[in-house]
Amino acid sequence: MVLEIAHDLGTLECIDPEFENILHATEELPQPEVVCPNMQEAEEIASLLASAAHPLIVAGRGAKSAAAQVIDSANILRADVATSAPAQGLFNSNGEFRNLGICGGFASSAAAAEIQKADVVLVVGAGLNPFTMAFDQAFSADATIIQIGVTAQATHERVNSFLRASATEAVSALSATLRKQNFTPTPRAFANPNPKKHDKGNPLAPDGCLDPRSLMDAINNIVPANRLVVTDGGHFIGWANTYLDVPAADNMVLLGTTTQSIGLGFNSAVGVAAAAGTDKMTVLVTGDGGGLMALADAESFIREAHRGVIVVVNDAAYGAEIHRYATKGIDKAPMLIPEVDFAALVGAFGARSKIIHALEDLEDFRAWVNSDEPETYSLDCRVSRDIIAPFMQELMKN
Numbered sequence: 001m002v003l004e005i006a007h008d009l010g011t012l013e014c015i016d017p018e019f020e021n022i023l024h025a026t027e028e029l030p031q032p033e034v035v036c037p038n039m040q041e042a043e044e045i046a047s048l049l050a051s052a053a054h055p056l057i058v059a060g061r062g063a064k065s066a067a068a069q070v071i072d073s074a075n076i077l078r079a080d081v082a083t084s085a086p087a088q089g090l091f092n093s094n095g096e097f098r099n100l101g102i103c104g105g106f107a108s109s110a111a112a113a114e115i116q117k118a119d120v121v122l123v124v125g126a127g128l129n130p131f132t133m134a135f136d137q138a139f140s141a142d143a144t145i146i147q148i149g150v151t152a153q154a155t156h157e158r159v160n161s162f163l164r165a166s167a168t169e170a171v172s173a174l175s176a177t178l179r180k181q182n183f184t185p186t187p188r189a190f191a192n193p194n195p196k197k198h199d200k201g202n203p204l205a206p207d208g209c210l211d212p213r214s215l216m217d218a219i220n221n222i223v224p225a226n227r228l229v230v231t232d233g234g235h236f237i238g239w240a241n242t243y244l245d246v247p248a249a250d251n252m253v254l255l256g257t258t259t260q261s262i263g264l265g266f267n268s269a270v271g272v273a274a275a276a277g278t279d280k281m282t283v284l285v286t287g288d289g290g291g292l293m294a295l296a297d298a299e300s301f302i303r304e305a306h307r308g309v310i311v312v313v314n315d316a317a318y319g320a321e322i323h324r325y326a327t328k329g330i331d332k333a334p335m336l337i338p339e340v341d342f343a344a345l346v347g348a349f350g351a352r353s354k355i356i357h358a359l360e361d362l363e364d365f366r367a368w369v370n371s372d373e374p375e376t377y378s379l380d381c382r383v384s385r386d387i388i389a390p391f392m393q394e395l396m397k398n
Contacts, residue, residue, distance in 0.1 A: 032166075033150070034166050035169070037148075037165035037173050038164075038165075039173065041163050042163065042165075044161075046174050046178050048146065049079075049120055049178070050077075050183050052120035054080070055078075055119075056079060056121045057070060057077070057079050058082050058103050058122070058124070058132070059082075059124050059249075060083065060086070060126025060127065061125060061250060062125020062126065062167055063087065063167045063171075064087065065168060066125070066166075066167035066172075070090070070124055070167070071091065071093060071097075072171075072175050073122075073175045074096070074097040075095045075097060076178050076179070076185070077097075077185055078096050078187075079097055080098045080118065081097045082103035082115060083126075083249070084104070084126045084127075085106050085252070085254060086249075086250065087125075088101065088252055089246040089248045089251055092247065100114055103134075103138055104131050104132040104133060105391030105395075106131070106390075108195060108196055108199075108242070109199075109390070110192055110196075113195070118139065118143055120143065120144045121139055121143050121145050122146045122174075123145065123146065123147045124171060128147070128155050128158070128159070134394060135394055135397075136158065145158050145160050146159070146162075146163070147159045147161070147163070148163045148165060148171070149162070149164065149167075150166060151164070152164070199213060204384075206384075207384050207386055210356065210357070210359075212313060214359060215356070215359070215383060216242075216243030218359050218362055219244070222369055224281050227281045228272050228276045228283070229251065229252045229253065229284075229285065230253040230269045230283070230284050230285070231252070231253070231255065231256055231265065231285045232255060232285070233261055233263075233287075233320075234256060234287035234289065234313070234320050235315075235322075235323060235385075236286075236287050237285075237391075238389025238390065239313070239389060244285070253272055255268045262289060262290035262318075263290045264294060265285070265286035265294050266295065266298045266301050267297040267300070269282060269284040270297055270304050273301060273306070276305070278307075278374075281309060282305050282307070282308045282309070283308075284301065284309065286310070286312055287312070287314075287319060288312060288315065288316065288340055289318045295345065299350070302351050302376045306374050307374055307376075308375075308376035308377070309376070309377055309378075309379070310346060310376060311379050311381060312379065312380050314380055315382075316336065316337050316338065316339040316385070317332075317385050322335050323395075323396060343355045343380040346380075352368060353377070353379075353380065354378075354379060356380060356381045365379060
């Protein structure tokens with residue numbers, strides 16, 4: 001909540017009892033409504049899942065509280081599983097299922113092909129936005145799409161069957177029905193048991209700059225697994241969201257995609273660092289354009305983070321605009337940025353910093369991570385703008 005008042009009212013005494021009560025309210029916030037499923041509809045959906053040759057469960061952030069129940073259903077069905085981008089990490093536990101990673105534009109090419117094979121898709125707590133749906137290309141045209149949610153109706157026209165219910169109650173009912181029916185899954189043989197892995201690229205791109213794929217893969221292998229990742233918006237989200245693993249759902253904070261804006265990375269990372277405390281490393285990934293917009297909050301992040309990492313994907317451009325608009329013939333001159341020395345800028349605020357021209361330049365960063373020193377390390381990564389993320393290639397077609 002934001003309360004705006006005129007500057008000359010700040011020192012006045014409040015004489016409105018009702019307003020005073022609001023300021024000092026101690027009541028707990030109302031809890032989300034628990035919506036119980038229609039059992040007949042739940043049984044029909046369970047039958048659809050039981051008859052599937054290639055069942056797939058897609059979980060979004062709305063399924064976070066029902067993670068145990070969703071995993072239980074996946075184990076019963078021996079289903080493939082995937083998540084929306086913000087919910088990645090929900091299926092990190094081992095089970096009788098195959099984890100395809102993120103559904104939609106951030107999926108690997110192998111995982112996207114497996115998602116296309118699904119004949120029955122159960123969507124739990126996900127809104128099916130254009131990114132999750134890969135602009136309506138994620139699922140086969142013949143697939144039956146079932147959605148569970150608390151909205152009044154389905155959130156996408158592709159949904160064939162909608163069950164209005166809370167995730168925990170609905171998925172529990174599905175699992176109980178399958179067990180009651182003594183459901184036995186059909187054995188499935190997988191040619192590729194781990195298709196969610198992405199192409200790691202090359203150490204350097206043909207233009208001599210860093211290949212963002214190998215860069216992010218290397219950073220992923222250096223940073224401790226217990227991490228919170230926050231991303232600004234821009235072309236680079238295609239690398240951060242696909243190569244940086246997170247330990248659980250909601251550990252990837254996607255401000256750029258949520259607001260469709262850039263320049264929110266440093267200021268958002270301040271709050272994420274406060275939430276991380278001393279338990280988790282906070283990793284901020286920003287572009288050079290958005291990083292310049294939000295630079296005023298870099299000092300706040302450095303001061304707040306117990307152990308923080310700043311990854312600046314520096315391609316000397318507004319990369320998303322280059323790929324979406326310059327490729328269509330629009331003059332790219334306004335989309336270019338001089339190659340800014342973020343190592344010097346952020347270093348002046350107190351961070352340990354280094355320009356990264358090659359993967360070998362990450363060795364000092366690796367040593368710092370292993371040292372457990374409480375400070376922030378900034379990586380000014382000079383990447384090629386010629387390597388285009390798959391999700392951006394999809395956007396360029398639309």
